[in-house]
Amino acid sequence: MDRYERVLTLHRALKAARYPVPMAQLLDELGCSRATLYRDIAFLRDALGAPVENSGGDAAAFSYSEADGERFELPGLWMNSDELAALLALNELMGRAGPGVLAGALAPLRTRIEQLLSDRSSGRALPIERIRVVAWGERRLDQVVFRQVAGAVLGRHQLRFGYRARTTNTSTQRWISPQRLTHYRDNWYLDAWDHDREALRSFAVDRIKDPVVLEKPAIDVAEADLDDLLASSYGIFAGKPKAWATIRFSEHAARWVSDEHWHSQQKGQWLPDGRYELQLPYSNARELLMDVLKYGPDAEIVAPLSLREELKIQLQLALSGYR
Template identity: 30%
Template sequence: MRKAERLFQIIQILRRSSHPVTSAQLADELEVARRTIYRDIAHLIGQRVPIEGEAGFGYVLDPRYDMPPLMLTPEEIEAVLLGVQMVAKLGDPAITNAAKDVLAKIASAIPGDLLPFIAEPAVGLKPGEITNGFAFDTRPLRRAIREGRKMQLDYCAVSGEVTHRIVWPVLLGYADAHSLLIAWCESKQAFRHFRTERIVNLEVLEEAIGVSKGKLRQQWLQWREVELSRSRSTP
């Protein structure tokens, strides 16, 4: 790896980390000696990159530091390509088109010498069937989650019974053969997972859920941990 690429990667590693990164961690990921990391850090600081820390403690990058976001490496481009292929296999048209738009924007912005990594990628997914579990447009679901709004839906159970619910959406999850709306159900006073292909009608309400998205998601994660513990303890 050339020095310029290594310096860029050091900044990337520090930028994605929420805690100090030691020279040993940097050296291990970049496959160089720790003394090389010390020289590189000194060089970056000399170029006025706002890195704080010291050997033995770790290094952090000032979150206000601005760097052009599309200085991509071949590995990062390959990761995006795999992501687009995975999204396409989900069979959700809106998400698939959005992923393709991202790839097109990247292709229009990166240097010409990186274009072959998109046109002739070194990675790829095994061909397979596309999921067909999307009977309705998922965009209202995702909008409600982003905006923290309640949703009103009619849901058809396995038995065929249709129930009317008001829910607080947390996450739209995708699996191999279906997708799930994870939400707090007002009528059940508990978190529930709703198969999207069983949602008969859906309306995003103007009413906010009244809880921050972060807090609601944290409560769901705690609930999920309890449920997983129960399932593991069940003989």
């Protein structure tokens, strides 16, 4: 552990402690000698202004003063190696946006992160190219539209915009109270209260055109109500669950599916023959069927019968295109 990490560990130990921390405990946590510990404490107190107090005596213990310890934080941004590695991954996630929606807004932050990544005592920049992020199915997003929508969500203002739904390919004018932005499968969605339809709806942000932020304050819907309607069923499509799907996966596919998170209420179990059975609630079958179809012969819908028959029809239609 280098000095940077020792000082950070020392600060966190003293910050979290309700009582003075014995020297023996600090030596164990920092993995250093008594002399090194005293040097680090002196640096923390004299160079960084930490309100360190020493109880003295043979059984020395250290703490932050009761008056100032609660308010004191290390100046700047301090992270250990693990946290810095996580920041490195975040840096690549932001970089993945490229010329897209977040790149312009986050450019100053990304520059600061890159400086932090090379500001360690060694002075050597960490190998950013060793972390690779690959987007899949990401749709083009208008940067200006995204910022206006995000601003309305955070500022709690109502919105008007044009919307062309993919399902019907028709354009409509919508008047909504934005509730939250949801990032799902590399794309952004707006959960909102639709004033004209008096119901909760989800909108693909990439289909929103010409948004106008209104001066009227947005109506707030309780988070529990949002989750009850928009997050209780499988996938992005809204609606309370109408049924539970039971899907059985082959022994081969089970190696992946058994570790995957499909839904917060999913139930999974291994079958005696090595297959894996997954149960989850759904409202609109469209997205669920697409996800089952990608497993081909390694997945079988067992129940309900209506969902099983719907999948059979899709398979037959797909097969007819190859005749």
